[in-house]
Amino acid sequence: MIRAGYRLVTDLPEPMRPWRDRPVAWGNVSPTTGTYRVDADGVYLYHPGGGAEGYDHPVGQAQYGLGCLASYRTETDQARRALFLARARAQADRLIGRRLEARGAWWFPYAFDFAHAVHSGVDYSAPWYSGMAQGEVLSLFVQLAQIDGMSTADRDRYLAAADAAFASLQALDDGFPWAVNVDEAGHLWIQEYPGAAPGTGDHTYNGMIFAMFGVWDYHAATGSSAAAALYDACATTIAAHLPRLRNVRWHSFYCGTHRVPAPTYHQHHVNLLRQIHWQTGSPDFADAADRLVDDYPSPAVSGTVAFEAGDHTLYRFDTAASGAWVSGKDDAELGRQTVKFSRDTSAPASMRRRIQGRGIYCRISGGPYAGWWVGESWSAAYLRGVHLPTVYRPGRRVTFPGGGVPVAAFRIADDGTEISAKTVSYDAPSNAPADQRAIVNGRAMYRIAAGGLTGYWVAASAVTADSQPAVG
Structure with missing residues (x-):
């Protein structure tokens, strides 16, 4: 064997x-x-x-x-x-x-x-x-x-x-x-x-x-x-x-x-x-x-959807009453509308899930658009907060790119509030351990666990996680 x-x-x-x-x-x-x-x-x-x-x-x-x-x-x-x-x-x-x-x-x-x-x-x-x-x-x-x-x-x-x-x-x-x-x-x-x-x-x-x-x-x-x-x-x-x-x-x-x-x-x-x-x-x-x-992220997530000012397309889908996917429901689109917000705004959401054949959507649960879904797209529309964490033990090593490529890092409260931010860049690729990965304000992000960025989140798309456990 x-x-x-x-x-x-x-x-x-x-x-x-x-x-x-x-x-x-x-x-x-x-x-x-x-x-x-x-x-x-x-x-x-x-x-x-x-x-x-x-x-x-x-x-x-x-x-x-x-x-x-x-x-x-x-x-x-x-x-x-x-x-x-x-x-x-x-x-x-x-x-x-x-x-x-x-x-x-x-x-x-x-x-x-x-x-x-x-x-x-x-x-x-x-x-x-x-x-x-x-x-x-x-x-x-x-x-x-x-x-x-x-x-x-x-x-x-x-x-x-x-x-x-x-x-x-x-x-x-x-x-x-x-x-x-x-x-x-x-x-x-x-x-x-x-x-x-x-x-x-x-x-x-x-x-x-x-x-x-x-x-x-x-x-x-x-x-x-x-x-x-x-x-x-x-x-x-x-x-x-x-x-x-x-x-x-x-x-x-x-x-x-x-x-x-x-x-x-x-x-x-x-x-x-x-x-x-x-x-x-x-x-x-x-x-x-x-x-x-x-x-397919767990749909048992709720909170507040943040909308940037501008146009947004909202959808109705053929889903179960709860919004969760069940056999016999194919998530077919039943309707759509375009709405325009003159300023940044928000709405309550009862669910965040993948729609079959599409991306990740949030179901609005209150206000004039209750029952409609909006596609998650940072930073246009996303569910605020830190959701669906994966705890790493031991930590994973993530690598920042070299060549002076800037990488934004954020300290984020559980409700999604940005506490602080900084941008780092390195001449050569640089490693750091991460102790968590989560969906943070609509993006997959790693939380850095040591060094000058301890406690900061960086977008998973901006770094790479290698195949060996983090050291230290």
Whole structure:
């Protein structure tokens, strides 16, 4: 299998570690209706269509348990903390109790039949198995073993379970169940949906990356060289397939096999690539996340649109009532008008998003032009403020051009107010570390983290970000 030499960074700050960004809300600690509910033992069960019968769902149970641990770490009420921990342990104990032991590993079965509504060939009769589940269950076992106050016996039990779950990710597609294969190009895959034929699968991106988080957790806890090698191989695969993941200027693809755009997964891909960047320290994945942000930025952004004096074209589009893109709506233009402002002005905006086949537009939400969209174009019309930040850890090195080319730098408040500005130029190309990239007053910009420009933003179009982490 191919490994590019990605190394694991294990000294991450707590908020950057796997699953800390997906806490379970207190109101969902005991769901009793809907698709997912807890039973009398606190086990999270899947109820298809909201029906009465519940089924074991390893990914659902692992994610619910990990979310409960995320909440346990930050909850201050002791009774709530105890319940969050009890819920997490209930999922782990259920998974241990229902495991299948095969080929020297533990496997966690799905207890219901499943056919993917969109992807042909993803069709299973119970019991079936998923590499995504194997990796996420591994995370749950490891993170439980790391909880302060856990008895030695329970810690050892969860670590032994983690060893057995990790063994499943070491077993290639030479038996059943299987979840890991190496493709013809030498790339290793953890298959969320392993195919019936050995070595075949859907090549689903989010499922593989979530499973990688379990490998990261296992290596961080045990120092396992086998886990480090496996993670390196997985990261190498993701990096090599980034061009197939990306769908330029639109939603990224859900998997490498069917390559169907995935509106509901695009922002997951952005977030997951950022986390691989933190876990490896490699700018490859930070840059990939930035490209996806530019292709289809999260529309959950609102604020104030600034208009320069002059003529502006406003549009109406065939979108959902919320303005978000949904299947069946093609963003067709329904109307346009030209308006003229005699001075600089502004209007409230409820959304900023890409319109299919076009650029980035902001939806005006108040005043005489409510419901109309304006194309974002710095500095004619743009959403004020600092939006959609990508945090770099480590920082990325950006290079200013030489030859005396001037580059403007700005210190900007969160609401977009310009605090100060300066222009710099250098005879030879000059490097500086950047700790963030964000959309700042309608432009992609890097925030400089050291030197005379510390805290200043520079337009991404004015500098280049190289392929190595920043030094210092």
